[in-house]
Structures are given as C-alpha cells and as structure tokens.
C-alpha cells in the first residue's frame with residue numbers, strides 16, 4: 348500500500364517529523380518532486396539532521412528514492428550522503444534515471460533572473476531558494492534538460508551539454524548581459540569542466556548502484572507487498588498549478604504529483620492514504636500575498652515575533668526569518684480538495700500555547716462578497732480581507748506527557764481547535780505535533796494501519 352504526505356500550506360508544515368515517524372513503518376520512502384530547495388529537520392534520539400534532498404527516511408535506514416519528478420543536484424546528494432556516513436549512518440538512496448539534473452549554470456540563471464526581476468519594476472521577484480530549481484524544470488519542459496540516465500553515458504552527456512550550455516550561455520550573455528569569461532561564473536558554463544565532473548558523478552552512481560527505472564522499481568516493490576511512503580516537498584499553495592502563481596515553485600507538491608513524479612499508477616496512489624500536513628498557524632519564506640499575516644501594527648508584530656521565536660521559524664535552507672500569520676481555512680479547503688486528503692496531521696500546536704489571543708480565518712471578503720476558497724489569481728488573493736473566528740487559547744502543559752498519554756490528554760481548547768480545522772477540511776485528525784522531536788507527536792491513526 349501507499350501513504351502520500353502532502354504539505355497543505357506554504358511548505359513549512361513540519362512534514363519531516365511525520366515522514367520520519369511513518370517512514371519507519373515503510374519499506375521505501377519516495378520523493379516525487381522538487382530538489383534541494385526543500386528542507387527537512389529530523390530529530391532522532393536528540394540528534395538533529397538537516398536534509399534537503401535525501402529522503403528523510405534515510406536517517407532510519409529505509410530505502411530512499413528520488414523519483415523522476417525530482418530535480419537532482421548531485422553535489423548536494425553526495426554531500427548529504429557522505430555527511431550521514433560520517434555520522435555513522437548508512438543511507439540507501441536510489442535515483443530515477445528519468446530525473447533531471449541541476450547543473451551549476453541553473454543556479455547562476457536562478458540568481459540572475461531573480462536579481463533582474465528585483466531591478467525591473469514590472470518584474471515579480473519570487474524569492475526563490477536560489478538552488479536552480481526553476482531553470483532546471485524550464486530545461487525539462489523545453490526538452491533540452493540533462494537526465495540522470497544521461498550522466499551514465501559520456502558520449503551522450505557531451506552531446507547534450509554542448510547544446511544546452513551554448514543555449515544557456517547565450518541567454519545569460521544576451522538577455523542578462525552577464526560577462527561570463529573571466530568571471531566567477533565561467534566554470535558553470537565550461538562544457539569540458541562540466542563533462543569531467545558530471546561524467547565522474549555518473550561513474551559513482553553506477554559504482555554505488557544508485558540509479559533505477561523508478562516506475563519499474565516501485566511497481567515490483569509494491570507487487571511484493573512493500574509499504575511505500577511518498578514524501579511531498581514544499582506545499583499546495585506553492586504548487587505550480589494549484590498555488591498562488593507566480594509565487595510558486597516549479598513542480599507539483601500536490602498528491603497527483605506522486606503518481607506523475609514516480610511512475611506509480613494513480614489508482615495505486617489514490618487507493619492508499621493521502622495525509623495533509625498542516626501547521627497550526629501560517630508561515631511563509633519568500634514573497635507573495637499572505638492575507639492573514641501578522642504585520643498590521645506593533646501588537647501584531649510582537650505576536651509574530653513571539654510565534655517566530657518559539658516555533659523556530661527560520662528557513663531550513665536559507666535561514667531567512669519566516670513571515671507569520673493566522674491559520675487560513677480557505678487555503679486548507681483548497682488543499683484538501685486538490686489532493687483528496689483522507690487524514691490530516693496538525694503540527695506546532697505547542698507553539699500557540701499561552702498566546703493572548705487565537706484566531707482562524709474562516710473565509711475572505713472580496714469586493715463585498717464572502718468567498719470560501721483561495722481565488723485563482725494572485726491579484727484577487729492580495730485584495731482578500733480575512734474573516735476571523737476567535738478561539739479559546741490554551742496554556743502551556745507538559746507536552747511530552749501529553750504525547751505519551753494520547754489525544755484525550757490534549758487541553759479541551761486545543762481539541763476544539765483541531766476538530767474544527769479537520770472538519771472544515773473534510774478529513775480526520777491522524778496526528779498532532781506538540782514538539783519538534785519524533786516522540787512529541789500524538790498519533791491518533793497510523794495511516795499504514797488503515
């Protein structure tokens with residue numbers, strides 16, 4: 348069977364803790380989109396592991412697969428694998444031969460396009476992670492990308508590099524006016540240097556038997572009765588199709604992406620469990636509207652600071668402080684419909700303890716009308732005024748003891764909050780996060796037991 352984990356908001360819902368917890372019951376953990384723009388913090392036995400590409404399950408010895416829908420930076424991949432080995436772990440990571448490769452020039456292009464947008468009044472700066480994600484997916488859609496399978500054949504690799512590097516060099520020089528020769532970027536556009544480095548990476552991938560035909564590999568694992576966990580990165584509101592375009596990433600974090608990005612049939616993915624991960628408030632790293640943002644006056648900013656500090660709301664990949672807002676139900680209703688959640692896990696409820704007030708946005712007012720889901724254009728979303736419902740707050744309790752005792756040990760006000768949210772999302776509460784450690788989760792349902 349399969350369990351698919353999807354971010355319901357803007358990508359920082361704390362998916363890593365749940366993937367790690369349920370990944371322990373899985374035989375295979377698969378990432379199906381994105382690349383090293385993701386950031387997972389996994390805490391295991393007091394040790395903290397920060398991963399951006401290697402699937403979180405690798406910390407616990409589960410097979411990790413990077414599906415064909417991912418964009419893989421091999422430098423990051425080997426850095427993370429070697430880093431885990433240095434700490435005494437033995438990660439087993441497989442990479443789809445159909446996955447696309449992030450090359451050094453993709454990062455350069457990501458940076459110069461963002462800088463260009465920042466300078467141009469008509470440009471919309473997305474605030475990307477600068478990892479080359481967008482340019483790599485552009486090359487994929489433009490049918491000039493380099494796939495993991497191409498790294499395994501030096502002649503094919505050279506042929507592909509010669510075409511694409513020439514193309515990208517022209518764009519960098521002619522469109523962005525970059526003076527490549529003699530600059531710090533020269534190596535990123537040097538076909539010989541790229542060929543040498545990436546052909547050697549291909550050799551290591553072969554030696555370590557890391558590449559797979561992902562669809563075929565997972566088909567046989569599923570047929571053999573293995574439990575497969577799909578680990579979505581980022582979140583619904585930054586999905587390229589269903590998110591708030593153009594402030595999005597370039598892939599599909601929503602559940603449909605699990606089928607497309609792995610080669611496992613939609614009936615198999617849909618026949619399993621699909622769990623939406625929710626943070627009990629909102630946080631956003633990067634630009635774009637955030638109707639419930641706590642930035643109206645000094646009191647709101649103080650509240651945002653309190654939540655940010657307590658929740659450790661600083662980007663895992665970039666270290667940027669995250670913007671903070673109240674929970675937004677129109678966003679969550681949309682997420683639940685797009686992915687078809689069977690259950691939800693709501694994280695960070697401990698962070699809300701002891702706040703002077705607690706609100707949830709239950710709808711928006713736009714041009715004098717009440718709406719229940721997120722508008723399709725960013726311009727309309729930006730003009731939405733949140734309609735709030737007040738909730739009773741709850742005090743600090745011993746969250747570790749609560750996690751041990753179970754759901755009924757949660758404060759009454761917390762349970763009311765959680766049940767209201769799950770009901771609005773038409774799903775059941777499967778888990779509640781009450782602290783950063785894997786043990787600090789109140790598990791109501793293990794989706795692998797369903």
Ligand code: IMP
Nearest residue numbers: 358384385386474475476595596632633
């Ligand atoms: P990109 O994915 O680097 O192209 O960035 C596009 C947008 O997605 C930016 O707003 C990023 O901040 C955001 N983003 C990308 N990955 C993540 C993530 O893992 N968590 C939260 N936001 C992300």
